[in-house]
Amino acid sequence: MFGNDFEISRLAIPAVSILISFLAYTSQYFFLHFESVPLRKDEVWKINIFALCIWVCYLRSCYVDPGRLPASQKNANTSPEEKAQATRRQRWCRRCEAYKPPRAHHCKACQRCIPKMDHHCPWTSNCVSHFTFPHFFRFLFYAVVGMGYLETLIWERVSFVWGARNLPSYLGPSVGQLVHLFLLFVVNSVTVLALFILLVRTLYSILFNITTIESWEIERHETLVRRARVLGGYLDGPAGQRFRIKKQEFPYDVGIFSNMSQAMGGTSNIFSWFWPFTATPDRKSGWEFPVNDFEAPGVTWPPLDPDRIPFPAQTPSTTDSPMMKTYTSAREQVEAFKRRQSDDMNRRRPFSKVQRRKRFHDRFEKIDQNQSEDEGQPGPIYGDDSDDGEESWRNADGERLQDFGVDEDVEFYDEDDIPLGVLMEQRRQA
């Protein structure tokens, strides 16, 4: 559904516009000329009001800016004191070269980190994000309600034609009318069904405050927990590290009504959730989100995933190996972390040389056959479109991370070379 081919996606907005026009306007032309079942005045009004709502919400879904990290935020929360105090991991985007706020992801098409990115929608050529989600939801809502209404009008005519099928054909509609009616019926039924399914999925994500990408992360975490259960609670990271995997609760579900108002732009005014001209959410919002109390403070989302930690850089580091070093204070550790980070920034490793991790099942078979495990050595360097690594892991719907439009190289292998969270984890284990 979420293709990679962004050239084709340029045709998406014109194609959807043609579809809306075909259903909304040629249907009226048909109804007005199909005298056997006359069109009432209120029906004309309703069709056109629904069409107007669909146009407004669709165009806003396409053209409202999905958000960008303001310059003032780029280096926010980077002072060592603040970092030592906040034991939580700060995610770092290697493409934007900036801190990645919670729930943000780097979109391949938009070429930047998008706040609370849900997915990059090929049908609007835009990201569904903290800022565009309310427009996208209203578009789906009006499309389903409006096309559902149109379906009843079409069905009235279809059943009339079917009832009159035994009458002489010169009394019935012309061939052109029959073809037009058939096309309207098929196109409208298929589209309204597909959008209805999407609306139900979107409602689920509103009620539980889980974005499409986050539901993938939840499934991924459940898989890791299952794997760890088989392997004694631990999973291997790159370069021979081992990590304890614990079941973690999703933190952003803060109750149904709060979830709903957060998704719809932070307002509890239910009328404004459905009003097509409601303002886009405040541009100051979208960088921080309230969390529930299920996890201890400092536990971050997404959960620790040893497969998503890139291999340590192969170039000799100017500092001591972080694996061996012990720190006397958290502050010293943070300073060392910052130093390594700036070293890594200076090295600017080319992205085409992302070292992908072997698939878990390939590694697992090796352990099973008691063969020497070669994970201690960096694996081969694959090209950008490789399917050979663990990044090709798919959820139950068969979707991998890149299917949501994110830049997989910086999203799957998203951790810093030595993330703070991992340093803390190692300290706890030591």
Ligand SMILES: [Zn+2]
């Ligand atoms: Zn980014």
Ligand SMILES: [Zn+2]
């Ligand atoms: Zn995007």
